[in-house]
Amino acid sequence: MTNRWTGGEARALRTFSILAAAVALALVGCGGGGGGDGGAASPAPADGGSVPAIVPSASVADRCVAPRAGTNPDTGLPFADAAGTLDDEKTWVRSWIDETYLWYSEVPTTLQSAAYATPVAYFADLKTPALMPSGRAKDRFHYTYDTAQYRSILQSTESGYGVEFAYLARTPPRQIRVAYTEPGSPAAQAGLVRGMTLLAIDGIDAVNAGSQTDVDRLNAALAPSANGQAHAFQRRAADGSVATVNLTSASVLRSPVQAVRTLPTPTGNVGYLQFNDHVEKAEVQLVDAVNQLQAAGIADLVLDMRYNGGGLLAVASELATMVAPAASTQGAAFERLVFNAKNPFHLSASQSTLPFYATGRGLSVTAGQALPRLNLPRVTVLTGPDTCSASESVVNGLRGVGVTVHLIGGATCGKPYGFYPEDNCGTTYFAIQFQGVNAQGFGDYGDGLVPTCTVADDFDHALGDAAEARLAAALQYRSSGTCPTAPSSKSLSAGLQKAEGAGTPYLNRSALRTSRIVRPVDLPN
Known part of the structure; x- marks a missing residue:
């Protein structure tokens, strides 16, 4: 499709339009939190600083502290990055928010850019502070990705076992149940079925482990970063029987x-x-x-x-x-x-x-x-x-x-x-x-x-x-x-009571699987 937008609008429409939540760790330790809205935590405000002027975002776009060299894979052309300053990047963020953010008029106008060490940290606060009637944040979907990482996620098949776990309780005593499996996947071939309860991984107690080291190891096993990673999962079936199954991560073809x-x-x-x-x-x-x-x-x-x-x-x-x-x-x-x-x-x-x-x-x-x-x-x-x-x-x-x-x-x-x-x-x-x-x-x-x-x-x-x-x-x-x-x-x-009462998602999925994706080709000319 011929792009019908120009300038700053064309820059925005080189990729899909996506709504997603950042992925939280599957499990957290004793008394841990977990989750978040995907934005970087704001640093303690620095003394002094100023509220940056709002200018046309195109006038400061691609002015970078560390310009990228080489070819932009999205366009086949050299990156448009030019030498710039940290203030340039922060000014772009503020101006782009003012131009395009749905609730731009609700963004606090007193935030001082100098109080933030990076544009990403600044961006995290450039959103409406309003709450929904439930008390949840009005904007829970404000986040960033490293562009190279984001591009990789778009183009790659996720590694996994072909099982969706329902995390009914993510802190000790945890409750992790099998929600469903993908046909023909490593999990299905190992006999995992809906309702089974996960008890341990590689000998680590998945229910009660509290040390950060153990939690990190559990999370790494639950969300393998590449194919070929093998782990031993101990599960309890509906009849009370306990067994250990060995799963090796692979590129899983999902059956929607x-x-x-x-x-x-x-x-x-x-x-x-x-x-x-x-x-x-x-x-x-x-x-x-x-x-x-x-x-x-x-x-x-x-x-x-x-x-x-x-x-x-x-x-x-x-x-x-x-x-x-x-x-x-x-x-x-x-x-x-x-x-x-x-x-x-x-x-x-x-x-x-x-x-x-x-x-x-x-x-x-x-x-x-x-x-x-x-x-x-x-x-x-x-x-x-x-x-x-x-x-x-x-x-x-x-x-x-x-x-x-x-x-x-x-x-x-x-x-x-x-x-x-x-x-x-x-x-x-x-x-x-x-x-x-x-x-x-x-x-x-x-x-x-x-x-x-x-x-x-x-x-x-x-x-x-x-x-x-x-x-x-x-x-x-x-x-x-x-x-x-x-x-x-x-x-x-207890786990199901807690999960149902909180109304939070059970599954732990990548951003691209909790999304509303609009392709420009699907909109009328």
Whole structure:
């Protein structure tokens, strides 16, 4: 696609637009914290200093303390970096925030750049201090990456074992359960299944270890940095048996669509679909799944996105189109990107609107191929705190065109925002620059989308099992319009009680898997 932006806008659009949270360590020690919003911690303010003038960011862009030499792999041209000063880099950060940040008018105006040792530290405080009604920070998604590292993450396959662990308690006494595994992965081949509890790794007590050395070793084993790293995992199965399995990290090919099945009920067949990632491969797998469910003549659909952190917004649009009645989506907006009042990227209304795609985008099916349709006026979605970004867009987009969407499980994570990553002097900055709203103009769910029925996650049953608590609740609500009685606290493990009460994500995923990704090619010219 020909880039329709110039100058500073073109610099911002050389990469995808991504909304993500920085990855926290899986485990922390005794009394530890963990997590954070991805920004560097601010240093103690220095005496003196001044508030920098706000100038056009393009006038100080690429003026670097340490200019890069060589070719920029994004453009094939030499890096634009030129010799500059620390003040130049800080001025660029402040000016770019003022131009493009969604809440630029809420950024404190008294922050002195000299109080910060680096532009990254300065950037960390250049955001709104406002809180959501829940008390959480309004902006929890403000962070940076080293540009070379970020580029590597975009281009590389993640190393791992093909297992998603649910961290129900990250501090001692920890509780770590298997959420699901990828078919054919090292974890699946070793017999790990949903619900198993992790007890130890390489002889280190994963439940009670408190020393920083042990915690670091546990985290390194849980998140291997390369292929070929071998570790011994001790797990406890549902029947109480304990065994040790040896896992070696490898490049795992994820299967975003799993457990597609039809559940017969007295009032018609109900389709079930476990959907875990909005990635390119999901396009063809969703088409195949919808064709399968269409052939089964389903009357309703339960879409399990409890562990879907998001990804490509185009895939979310395609999925919504395949679910909804054709008449509801024809010519309608799936999601509109709302920027600040300055409209920093100079987009028209049509250029900032993603439609309901009725044909394949060429991600893993032939571009222009007609998508199958279930033509359902309602859908039930299984959700939790790991249901983020593009997954929330599916729910909000369908509701925007009148499709009834019932949520069963827990509140979603609350990420209706996105941004254009921007590189300056070797650091890529991520600051919220737009909010996604549906056809009715709604996108205010920064505290998450609230479930119709609140149901705790059930690690004692397989996903797709009609007896699994959230799926069982969905079937009950479909038949009677009532929610099941909440289980008593005594019937829930301490770890699950804590996790459900906190409403924090269970899984530990890279930023690119907790995202809303908008490709310029997916927006109208």
